[in-house]
Amino acid sequence: MNAAQQEKILRVENLEVVYNDVVLVLKGLSLAAEKGKITALLGANGAGKSTTLKAISGLLEGEDGEVTEGAVVYKDKAIHNTPPDKIVRSGIFQVMEGRRVFEDLTVEENLKCGAYTRPRSEYAGNLDKVYGYFPRLKERRKQLAGYMSGGEQQMLAIGRAIMASPKLLLLDEPSLGLAPLLVEEIFGIIKRFNEQEAVTILLVEQNARAALTIASQGYIMENGRIVLDGAAEELLGNPDVQEFYLGLSHGGERRSYRDVKHYRRRKRWLG
Amino acid sequence: MEHLLEHIIIGLALGSVYSLVALGFVIIYKATKVVNFAQGELVMVGAYICFAFTVQAGLPFVASFLLTLIFSVILALAIERLALRPLIGEPIISVIMVTIGMSAVLKTLVQLFWGTTKKNFPEVLPDVTVKIGGLPLEIEYIAAFILALLLFVIFSLFFKYSRKGVAMRATAFDQLAAASMGIGIKNIFAMSWCIAAIVSCFGGVIVGVIQDINTDLGHVGLLVFPAVILGGLDSLLGAALGGLFIGVLQKVCEGAAHEYLGLGGFGNVASFLFLVVILMIKPYGLFGTEEIERV
Ligand SMILES: Nc1ncnc2c1ncn2[C@@H]1O[C@H](COP(=O)(O)OP(=O)(O)O)[C@@H](O)[C@H]1O
Ligand SMILES: [Mg+2]
Numbered sequence: 001m002n003a004a005q006q007e008k009i010l011r012v013e014n015l016e017v018v019y020n021d022v023v024l025v026l027k028g029l030s031l032a033a034e035k036g037k038i039t040a041l042l043g044a045n046g047a048g049k050s051t052t053l054k055a056i057s058g059l060l061e062g063e064d065g066e067v068t069e070g071a072v073v074y075k076d077k078a079i080h081n082t083p084p085d086k087i088v089r090s091g092i093f094q095v096m097e098g099r100r101v102f103e104d105l106t107v108e109e110n111l112k113c114g115a116y117t118r119p120r121s122e123y124a125g126n127l128d129k130v131y132g133y134f135p136r137l138k139e140r141r142k143q144l145a146g147y148m149s150g151g152e153q154q155m156l157a158i159g160r161a162i163m164a165s166p167k168l169l170l171l172d173e174p175s176l177g178l179a180p181l182l183v184e185e186i187f188g189i190i191k192r193f194n195e196q197e198a199v200t201i202l203l204v205e206q207n208a209r210a211a212l213t214i215a216s217q218g219y220i221m222e223n224g225r226i227v228l229d230g231a232a233e234e235l236l237g238n239p240d241v242q243e244f245y246l247g248l249s250h251g252g253e254r255r256s257y258r259d260v261k262h263y264r265r266r267k268r269w270l271g
Numbered sequence: 272m273e274h275l276l277e278h279i280i281i282g283l284a285l286g287s288v289y290s291l292v293a294l295g296f297v298i299i300y301k302a303t304k305v306v307n308f309a310q311g312e313l314v315m316v317g318a319y320i321c322f323a324f325t326v327q328a329g330l331p332f333v334a335s336f337l338l339t340l341i342f343s344v345i346l347a348l349a350i351e352r353l354a355l356r357p358l359i360g361e362p363i364i365s366v367i368m369v370t371i372g373m374s375a376v377l378k379t380l381v382q383l384f385w386g387t388t389k390k391n392f393p394e395v396l397p398d399v400t401v402k403i404g405g406l407p408l409e410i411e412y413i414a415a416f417i418l419a420l421l422l423f424v425i426f427s428l429f430f431k432y433s434r435k436g437v438a439m440r441a442t443a444f445d446q447l448a449a450a451s452m453g454i455g456i457k458n459i460f461a462m463s464w465c466i467a468a469i470v471s472c473f474g475g476v477i478v479g480v481i482q483d484i485n486t487d488l489g490h491v492g493l494l495v496f497p498a499v500i501l502g503g504l505d506s507l508l509g510a511a512l513g514g515l516f517i518g519v520l521q522k523v524c525e526g527a528a529h530e531y532l533g534l535g536g537f538g539n540v541a542s543f544l545f546l547v548v549i550l551m552i553k554p555y556g557l558f559g560t561e562e563i564e565r566v
Contacts, residue, residue, distance in 0.1 A: 057451065059447060059450060059451055062360070062446065062447045062450055062456075063447070064360070083455075084450045084451065084453065085450070085453045085454065085455040087453075088451075088452065088453025089453060093451075093453075094451050095451075096447070096448060096451055100445055100447070100448035100451070101448075102440070102441045102444045102445060102448065102449075103444065104440070104444055105437065105440060105441060105444070109437050109440075109441075110441075112434060112437050113437060113438060113441045113449070113452045113454065114452055115434075116434065116438055116452050116453050116454050117452075117453035160452065164452070164453065
């Protein structure tokens with residue numbers, strides 16, 4: 001009975017990714033996402049988080065990146081180096097870093113793009129669903145996406161994903177550039193979407209605290225490898241994580257940014 | 272000016288051909304950000320293929336026109352597949368250079384098969400004239416105008432409402448983001464070339480029906496360029512109106528230069544002078560999208 005609960009819908013095994021035939025960015029990365037749960041992938045800028053998501057969604061292809069070793073296994077099938085449109089059709093949808101809304105299309109036209117691979121019969125139902133989660137999008141449905149605020153654009157980016165009825169949702173830094181209150185609101189909606197639709201989510205974040213609050217599992221990566229993983233509460237309580245990713249010293253008070261940065265650098269050299 | 276109305280009306284008919292060519296430009300630009308300098312040659316190829324089917328093979332006009340459409344679509348797919356797809360991800364300027372090379376290749380091929388002398392289509396439409404503003408006008412001119420209008424409406428609706436049309440606009444804005452939606456970028460590119468070939472083919476056949484064709488017909492691509500810039504490169508309405516406007520401008524200036532200055536062939540010069548002025552005062556054209564800047 002435990003086996004069914006812990007079904008891994010996605011497994012990334014010893015993945016190596018090279019850009020432009022020379023730059024090795026992922027160096028044997030392994031992780032897994034449990035079906036129906038939120039898994040957080042955390043790490044500093046440049047660690048290789050976005051690259052990991054693109055290797056899963058097939059979008060590496062458009063950036064001259066290539067999986068040279070290892071495998072991405074989704075529902076027991078190897079899918080790395082499959083074109084992105086096929087991957088979307090198989091139920092994996094990536095919300096890219098920086099929102100990437102189509103600025104000169106209206107909100108509703110953006111949502112239509114999210115539904116591109118789905119049968120027409122699903123469209124109206126999914127549109128209602130998106131407007132249910134994000135009533136603000138409904139008010140602005142005729143407006144050009146480019147004229148919306150950063151928070152609304154993030155809602156639209158997630159709305160497009162909902163239109164695609166994904167089984168596995170890859171979210172790349174949804175908190176990027178948003179005010180704390182808005183981050184809380186959006187993360188609340190992500191959690192609700194995950195629970196109501198039983199969608200598996202792989203959540204990439206630099207905002208470790210927000211991510212671990214809604215995730216059940218977490219991985220921490222540095223330099224193209226996983227350096228730590230565990231249950232979310234465990235990671236939140238881990239002194240190293242507190243120090244390097246949550247900005248707390250062992251005494252529980254905030255250290256200065258400069259100290260943290262200094263530590264981080266030293267740790268990298270050692271590792 | 273003596274024949275002003277006549278110049279305007281002939282200009283509108285000529286302008287509707289320009290509009291179709293401009294639509295072809297804009298459709299490819301909208302989906303792929305490529306400025307296709309072989310657009311005029313697609314028009315020329317359409318006209319010659321239709322000539323081959325009607326005159327050389329002796330088929331009825333409607334059948335040859337349909338065959339010409341099919342041929343144009345296959346040609347566009349071949350061009351996209353063989354010359355342009357290998358360039359996906361390369362700088363846009365290389366792709367543009369390829370379209371310039373292609374225009375020369377297409378022109379040479381046509382000259383190889385059909386020589387450089389003028390060719391005539393048979394009379395396709397009945398020899399009817401309609402009076403507009405007291406001016407007798409051959410029915411071909413009116414048919415050209417209506418056909419261009421019809422195609423414009425069809426493609427406007429396509430880009431506004433159809434799933435594929437919206438996907439094409441999304442691809443034009445951000446290819447990688449479009450790919451992340453599951454939109455097959457290669458399909459979108461191929462489709463935009465097909466549509467551009469179809470409208471060009473209409474343009475070529477209209478020219479053939481109205482007047483003689485020769486291998487200089489490809490220059491229509493360059494003549495239309497002011498229309499496209501005027502329209503703003505990515506606006507269908509802009510392309511259509513720009514095409515009509517350039518047609519009228521050309522005919523009226525030509526007439527005026529002839530009448531008052533005794534100069535011939537001033538029409539083409541006028542449209543390029545106009546282009547320079549437009550680029551100076553409004554580089555996005557009158558209808559094109561400006562980059563949205565958020566504060
Ligand atoms: N298209 C690319 N070509 C070459 N190098 C890249 C490309 N994209 C990312 N990189 C490099 O790969 C590393 C990891 O980048 P990325 O996956 O974006 O990290 P993260 O999302 O964790 O910030 C960085 O050093 C970055 O410079
Ligand atoms: Mg990133």
